Amino acid sequence: MQAVDAIVVSYDSASVLPSCLTALAREGARAIVVNNASRDGTLGIAEFFRAQIISNRQNEGYGRANNMGVKAAQSEWVLIINPDAVIDKGALERLMHATTLYPDAAMLAPRIIEPDGRFFFQFRSLLSPYLKNEKATRRFPEGDCCVPFLSGAVLLVRRDVFLQVGGFDENIFLFFEDDDLCRRIIDAGYSLVHVHAATARHQRGASTAPNLSRVFTARWHLAWSRAYICRKYGLKSPALGMAVVNSFKAMGAWLIWDRQRAARYGGSAAGAFSWLRGQTALARQGLRPRQEGS
Structure with missing residues (x-):
């Protein structure tokens, strides 16, 4: 071989x-x-x-x-x-x-x-x-x-x-x-x-230790990347729907003090709203686009 x-x-x-x-x-x-x-x-x-x-x-x-x-x-x-x-x-x-x-x-x-x-x-x-x-x-x-x-x-x-x-x-x-x-x-x-x-x-998801901040960040990127990939291939944008639906879900989770779900839904809403505002995933992480060939 x-x-x-x-x-x-x-x-x-x-x-x-x-x-x-x-x-x-x-x-x-x-x-x-x-x-x-x-x-x-x-x-x-x-x-x-x-x-x-x-x-x-x-x-x-x-x-x-x-x-x-x-x-x-x-x-x-x-x-x-x-x-x-x-x-x-x-x-x-x-x-x-x-x-x-x-x-x-x-x-x-x-x-x-x-x-x-x-x-x-x-x-x-x-x-x-x-x-x-x-x-x-x-x-x-x-x-x-x-x-x-x-x-x-x-x-x-x-x-x-x-x-x-x-x-x-x-x-x-x-x-x-x-x-x-x-x-x-x-x-x-x-x-x-x-x-x-x-x-x-x-071991799905076992590569990093879970915490609320990481849950929020992961859901932010999941929502943002879905909107990005839809635009890239000419699919219908899901951003507005994700932003609205997940905002209500996050508020409901906070009302019953379910912090895990609040982080998940809040991250999804934030990622979708960030896409609608034009923020990039790299900018959120403090990264700059690399030059071609670098």
């Missing part, structure tokens, strides 16, 4: 990073850890596993940080994997074998297993309305298949195609980057393939 570089973006992910890097080492992948200004033990863990380290002075977000990692990689195929994901034994070899079976595929992903044992599979994304078939019976795949969307939790991607289509959209700080990348790879004439025999475990 040819060498594969694995990109792991970490933001305070020390609690899950060792399991991820242990599995990558077992599979023979060369790890590149992009440290998004973590304040925990991420750097020490990456050093212990002898990973190549790219250190950022601030949290650059998912897409921008992964773009840095892919540009630093040397292998023909690159594995993009969340720090809270663990590839099972033999998974990388099976993914690489699939690249020879499906030469038109530019991105492949394993069967992803959730913490409760369920098989995560998304039949369509916001950006695949051309595949809408509401009357059909949806069945989970029992083998390899072409798909309109692959989760960004674990992706094997051809490095040259990734760079050719521009990588992840760096205007997005968080959410919908994988939807957008999948759409652009399909539009460029390549296939996305689900590889059923390759498996990975995903």
Whole structure:
């Protein structure tokens, strides 16, 4: 099997990073850890596993940080994997074998297993309305298949195609980057393939410790990114509806002193209102757009 570089973006992910890097080492992948200004033990863990380290002075977000990692990689195929994901034994070899079976595929992903044992599979994304078939019976795949969307939790991607289509959209700080990348790879004439025999475990949301501030911020970006991606592809804007509905929900949550829901709905409302006011996701995070090629 040819060498594969694995990109792991970490933001305070020390609690899950060792399991991820242990599995990558077992599979023979060369790890590149992009440290998004973590304040925990991420750097020490990456050093212990002898990973190549790219250190950022601030949290650059998912897409921008992964773009840095892919540009630093040397292998023909690159594995993009969340720090809270663990590839099972033999998974990388099976993914690489699939690249020879499906030469038109530019991105492949394993069967992803959730913490409760369920098989995560998304039949369509916001950006695949051309595949809408509401009357059909949806069945989970029992083998390899072409798909309109692959989760960004674990992706094997051809490095040259990734760079050719521009990588992840760096205007997005968080959410919908994988939807957008999948759409652009399909539009460029390549296939996305689900590889059923390759498996990975995903501890959804375990890569950073939860708190109300992070819940608010995540929901802000979810709402903002949805509005952004809709405009990018000419879809109806959801911003005003999200702003109004979530404002009322947030007020209701505060009335019953449900702080968790208040943070969720308040973040969604704030993100939608910020989009309507013209604020960018990067500006909210104190980031500047990078120059082309940087």
